[in-house]
Amino acid sequence: MMMNAMTSKIVYLVSNCSSLKHIHQIQAQLILQGLYSNTTIAHHFITASQSLGLLDSALALFAQLHRPHVFICNTLIRAFSHSHIPHTPLYIYTHMHRNCILANNYTFPFLLKSLSDSHDLKQAQYVHTHVVKLGHLYDIYVQNSFLDVYASCQQMGLCHKVFDEMPQRDVVSWTVLIMGYKNAGKYDDALMAFEQMQYAGVVPNHVTMVNALAACANFGALDMGVWIHDFIKRSGWELDVILGTALIDMYGKCGRIEEGLCVFESMKEKNVFTWNALIKGLALAKSGEEAVLWFNRMELEGFKADAVTLVGVLCACSHSGFVDTGRWIFNSLIGGKYGFSPGVKHYACMVDLFARAGYLEDAFKFIRDMPFEPTRAMWGSLLAGSRARGNLKFSEFAAWKLVELEPENSGYYVVLSNLYAEMGRWSDVEKVRSMMKERGLMKDLGCSSVELEPQEHVYELLVAH
Structure with missing residues (x-):
């Protein structure tokens, strides 16, 4: 007592x-x-130590315990799984294993969360064998945690294997699978999983919908995106900042920016990501004037533009040929107006802007004077702009730079060969073709596709000699 x-x-x-x-x-x-x-x-x-950010004190106390109770180990693993020290939960688990402290089903979800955060596939598989031996494999929380760790390591084969072996699946199981495929760039698989989720009668949540919309955006699945939007309306869900931004992004990437604008106007709360999705969508729609207008409105409403915003508005200027506007925005960025220095993508936008508009000397100067190594995209922009204007000098220079960057890409040699043929420099044509033969390169077949309901037709095009 x-x-x-x-x-x-x-x-x-x-x-x-x-x-x-x-x-x-x-x-x-x-x-x-x-x-x-x-x-x-x-x-x-x-x-208490966790709430004060003093987990070292908790770990020091743990070190004093000869054979701590599993409840204490679980508490400490959970605390460290939310910290910025992802390897400590594994240390605690190893200590448990060495001291014959039997883990239970509460041990693994937070342990696996830390392995997911650190993308530690090897240790996750090591823990997986322990879970099987201890008989906790069919606990749904443990299984969902394995889905998450394998998805975070982009091991979607293992992730789907665990998913297929689950006797029960909840909304978290389906959402993690969809998110995993989306993050791995397998957008068609993500959408297929989302459809199967509907057939299984599992009601999606906000996180499910955000990831499904991202897959729609990147796969161009407009019909599915519209269906999701209708579901949100029918369900009476509030269009919060995350869900609303995902919808705007989807409509923008699927070429329906008008619907994206309607979503934007209906949202009660917006953040910089929402504005970025809108400006990027307008840039993709070649609506440069509107993109600049919304960019100005963003600043007037007190939102601070970030690096992504500037890339979006500069791309819009490039697609619409707004050279002076793009130059003014970039100079403002250089002058420190936005609180950060321009990055490679901002310079690439400016090179593309000048090259598209035929300001080839300016484009070349930007490439020459910038504080970064020129990228393939920059030389590609200069090459495209130079060819469009019939400037063989810059075309040749840019093409050779692309060959230097990607010597195994046969397409660049074909471009060079075509350029020399246009100039009547037949000895140089032979020289390029000899280089291709020496390097074992073949002229690639190009591929074009057009979607004609209900199927996609693919046409092969031989690259010009």
């Missing part, structure tokens, strides 16, 4: 602890009086 009263008092002190000094004082008393092995006290001490 006396011990219970003391435990309650210490728990009260720990729960109301508000500083590093107090935590250390309590920790010292726990060690001196041998109370650190008390499960209730240790649990509250770890929780």
Whole structure:
């Protein structure tokens, strides 16, 4: 009874602890009086340390325990799984294993979360064998955690294998599978999983819909995206900032920016990502003037543009030929108006802007003077702009730069060969073709596709000599 009263008092002190000094004082008393092995006290001490950002103190207490209760180990694993030290939960689990402390089904979800955050596939598979031996494989929370860790490591084969072997699946199971395929760039598989989820009668949640919309956006699946939008309306869901932004992004990438604008106007709350999705959608729709207008409105409404915003508006300027506007925005960026320096993508937008508009000298100067190594996209923009204007000098220079960057890409040699043929420089044509033969390169077949309902038709095109 006396011990219970003391435990309650210490728990009260720990729960109301508000500083590093107090935590250390309590920790010292726990060690001196041998109370650190008390499960209730240790649990509250770890929780208090976590809330104060002092997990090292909790780990120091754990180190004093000869054979801590599994509940204490689980509490500490959970605390560290939410920290920026992802490998500590595995250390605690290894300590449990060495000291024959039997893990339970509460141990693994947070342990696997830390392995997911660190993308540690090898250790996840190691833990998987333990789960099988301990008989916790068919706990749905453990299985969902394995789905998450394999998806985070982009091992979708393993992820789907676990999914197929699950006797029961909930909305989390389906959402993790869809998210995994989406993050791995397998958008068609993500949408197929989403359709199968509907057939299984599992009701999607907001996270499911955001990931399904992202897959629609990147796969160009407009019909599915519209269906999701209708589902959101029918369900009476509030169009929060995350869901609304996903819808705008989907409509923008699927070429229906008007619907994206309607979604934008209907949203009560917006953030910089929402504005970025809208501006990027307008850029893709070649609506440069509107993109610039919305960019100006964004600033007037007090939203601070980030690096993505500037890429979007500069792309819009490029597609619409707004050279002066693009130059002014870029100079403002250089001048520090936005609080960050331009990156490679901003310079690439400017090179593309100048090249498209026929300002070839400006494009070349940008490439020559920028503080980064020129990228393939930059030389590609200069090449395209130069060929469109019949400037053989810059075309030749850019083509050779592309050959240097990607010597195994036969397409660049074909472009060079065509250029020299246009100039009547037949000896150089032979030289390029000889280089191709020496490097074992063949002229590629190009491929064009057009979607004619209900199927896609593919046409092969031989690259010109």
